[in-house]
Amino acid sequence: MFGLLCIMGLTALMAMCMGTVRISVGEVIEILWQEIVTSLWVNDVEAINTNKIIILELRGPRVLMAMLVGMALAVAGASFQSMLRNPLADPYLLGIASGAACGAVIALMLGWPFLPLAAFVGALLSAVIVVSIAHRSGNMHPHTLVLAGVVVNAFLASIIAVLIAFSSADATQGIVFWLMGNVSTQKLAILSTITICVLGSITLLFWKARNLDLLAQGEPVAKQLGLEVESYKWFLLAITSLLTGIAVAYNGLIGFVGLIVPHIGRFLFGSDNRFLIPVTALLGAIVMIVADTAARTIIAPSELPVGAITALAGGPFFLLLLRRARHSFT
Amino acid sequence: MKPIIRVDRVGFNYDPHNTSNKSLLFDNLTLQVFPGEILGIIGPNGCGKSTLINLLSKVLIPHAGEIFIHTQPLEKMKQQDVARAIAVLPQDISVSFHYSVEEMVLMGRAPYRNSLGWETSTDYEIAEEVLDLTCMRDFAERRFLELSGGEKCRVLLARALAQRPEVLLLDEPTANLDLQYQTQVLNMLSGFVRKHGITVCIVTHDLNLVGEYCDRVAVLKDSKVYQEGSPADVIQAETIAEVYNAQVYIGTNPHSGAPHVFLKTALPSPPLQWKD
Numbered sequence: 060m061f062g063l064l065c066i067m068g069l070t071a072l073m074a075m076c077m078g079t080v081r082i083s084v085g086e087v088i089e090i091l092w093q094e095i096v097t098s099l100w101v102n103d104v105e106a107i108n109t110n111k112i113i114i115l116e117l118r119g120p121r122v123l124m125a126m127l128v129g130m131a132l133a134v135a136g137a138s139f140q141s142m143l144r145n146p147l148a149d150p151y152l153l154g155i156a157s158g159a160a161c162g163a164v165i166a167l168m169l170g171w172p173f174l175p176l177a178a179f180v181g182a183l184l185s186a187v188i189v190v191s192i193a194h195r196s197g198n199m200h201p202h203t204l205v206l207a208g209v210v211v212n213a214f215l216a217s218i219i220a221v222l223i224a225f226s227s228a229d230a231t232q233g234i235v236f237w238l239m240g241n242v243s244t245q246k247l248a249i250l251s252t253i254t255i256c257v258l259g260s261i262t263l264l265f266w267k268a269r270n271l272d273l274l275a276q277g278e279p280v281a282k283q284l285g286l287e288v289e290s291y292k293w294f295l296l297a298i299t300s301l302l303t304g305i306a307v308a309y310n311g312l313i314g315f316v317g318l319i320v321p322h323i324g325r326f327l328f329g330s331d332n333r334f335l336i337p338v339t340a341l342l343g344a345i346v347m348i349v350a351d352t353a354a355r356t357i358i359a360p361s362e363l364p365v366g367a368i369t370a371l372a373g374g375p376f377f378l379l380l381l382r383r384a385r386h387s388f389t
Numbered sequence: 390m391k392p393i394i395r396v397d398r399v400g401f402n403y404d405p406h407n408t409s410n411k412s413l414l415f416d417n418l419t420l421q422v423f424p425g426e427i428l429g430i431i432g433p434n435g436c437g438k439s440t441l442i443n444l445l446s447k448v449l450i451p452h453a454g455e456i457f458i459h460t461q462p463l464e465k466m467k468q469q470d471v472a473r474a475i476a477v478l479p480q481d482i483s484v485s486f487h488y489s490v491e492e493m494v495l496m497g498r499a500p501y502r503n504s505l506g507w508e509t510s511t512d513y514e515i516a517e518e519v520l521d522l523t524c525m526r527d528f529a530e531r532r533f534l535e536l537s538g539g540e541k542c543r544v545l546l547a548r549a550l551a552q553r554p555e556v557l558l559l560d561e562p563t564a565n566l567d568l569q570y571q572t573q574v575l576n577m578l579s580g581f582v583r584k585h586g587i588t589v590c591i592v593t594h595d596l597n598l599v600g601e602y603c604d605r606v607a608v609l610k611d612s613k614v615y616q617e618g619s620p621a622d623v624i625q626a627e628t629i630a631e632v633y634n635a636q637v638y639i640g641t642n643p644h645s646g647a648p649h650v651f652l653k654t655a656l657p658s659p660p661l662q663w664k665d
Contacts, residue, residue, distance in 0.1 A: 140486075269502065272488070272496060285469040329487065
């Protein structure tokens with residue numbers, strides 16, 4: 060766990076060094092250190108330093124955002140997998156991210172200021188739909204749930220398409236680029252709010268992580284082991300929707316992180332959710348920093364959508380999982 | 390003697406919108422379970438044996454009548470308190486992820502955990518104890534999903550025992566066990582039960598198991614308790630013909646004196662040595 064934390068810190072440092080302007084690791088550390096020190100003790104006015112601006116106002120916030128998005132999506136994925144007892148569950152594949160996107164697009168078009176709130180409501184609604192589909196059919200085969208997710212996804216995608224058709228050309232371009240998934244650079248105030256929300260949600264999940272193990276045994280068994288299943292499921296739906304909503308509202312649709320990262324976590328540390336939740340959060344952050352750094356450096360100075368990177372890496376992994384699921388998860 | 394579980398005129402069906410009498414799985418079901426006894430619950434397929442277990446463990450809520458544990462109505466009890474009083478050995482379980490045997494057994498301590506949910510040393514002691522009881526100590530580090538059916542069954546039994554319940558509900562406990570483990574598990578169980586004063590309800594198709602180990606038998610048929618009594622009274626050729634629509638001989642196990650069911654097959658009958 061501590062090792063992962065170190066790796067995450069190192070990845071973040073490396074990511075801040077890379078880009079059109081190369082900055083050495085030493086300088087990055089120095090700039091960050093100075094910033095921390097000067098924010099504690101009143102600073103002296105100093106000469107404008109381009110590298111400092113790049114680190115503090117561009118790459119730093121972006122790397123932090125990538126970390127938070129990775130954490131949010133990966134932990135949401137891990138929770139969904141345990142809750143639905145389905146190794147193929149993931150906020151993106153189940154259509155929950157699309158729900159958030161749909162909510163956000165509606166908010167964008169109507170000019171509502173509360174984009175994240177709309178995304179959260181959208182995510183919660185589609186999560187409730189998907190979970191009630193899963194619940195109705197009782198002990199559902201993993202593939203069936205994914206099919207249900209495909210249908211929900213297609214339905215929401217067409218709603219988004221219709222909405223886009225009705226919007227102006229300018230807005231369309233913005234929406235489409237946003238939907239492809241990009242780690243955005245945000246102002247410090249927003250960034251700190253997101254940090255608090257994401258870390259708070261993960262802490263809450265971690266606090267109740269043992270119950271996820273019970274839920275992974277199936278709902279009747281979870282009840283027989285003393286879990287108030289209904290209230291806990293609402294708790295999970297609310298938190299995972301919040302995480303997904305935040306990730307989608309600021310960064311668009313980024314797929315497969317929520318699917319792949321929990322499996323890597325399980326492979327490394329086992330299924331015990333008390334370890335899996337923090338491990339998944341750290342791994343998600345690492346994966347997302349790497350993906351985002353790749354997205355902005357491969358064809359620098361222009362950028363690839365990070366959603367394309369994760370899908371490129373995640374698609375084959377998903378197929379592998381599907382193949383394995385046929386053998387061992389039935 | 391006061392019953393530990395009292396099922397009082399319970400009605401239940403799976404379709405809440407259709408309450409016509411025909412669709413009722415249970416109608417005015419009344420049953421009592423007394424402390425320290427081993428009660429066998431038998432009946433044909435689809436008579437609701439497993440549903441009864443789910444009602445008793447508050448997985449399902451009856452839509453008529455009430456279930457009491459001691460004097461407390463089950464519906465008003467917290468799930469956690471129910472799990473402290475009643476543990477279930479499920480018939481089968483599908484887990485999608487790898488958990489070690491020890492992790493599975495420690496889940497049995499869930500009803501006793503504090504809000505943070507870390508296990509105490511007592512929890513680990515109890516887990517070791519029940520793993521010893523079910524002869525699964527050597528398997529503690531193994532992955533549950535990679536075990537055989539019989540081994541899984543013993544792990545789940547260990548988990549149920551780790552709940553330290555007053556009542557243990559067993560759903561087809563021997564279905565996945567070979568002969569060696571059937572005897573081993575049942576002897577262990579009846580010994581453990583007598584020693585700790587646990588009450589047991591066994592739902593099963595195995596009439597011979599009921600004859601051998603149960604103090605009392607309840608037969609479910611047509612949405613109510615069809616007959617109740619000692620194994621010798623209930624396991625009679627006529628009763629079984631009526632309930633299961635099957636022709637059998639009832640003999641006696643020469644070793645224990647318990648009633649034993651033999652199927653009448655289409656083969657030529659053996660020399661007459663069974664009492665009909």
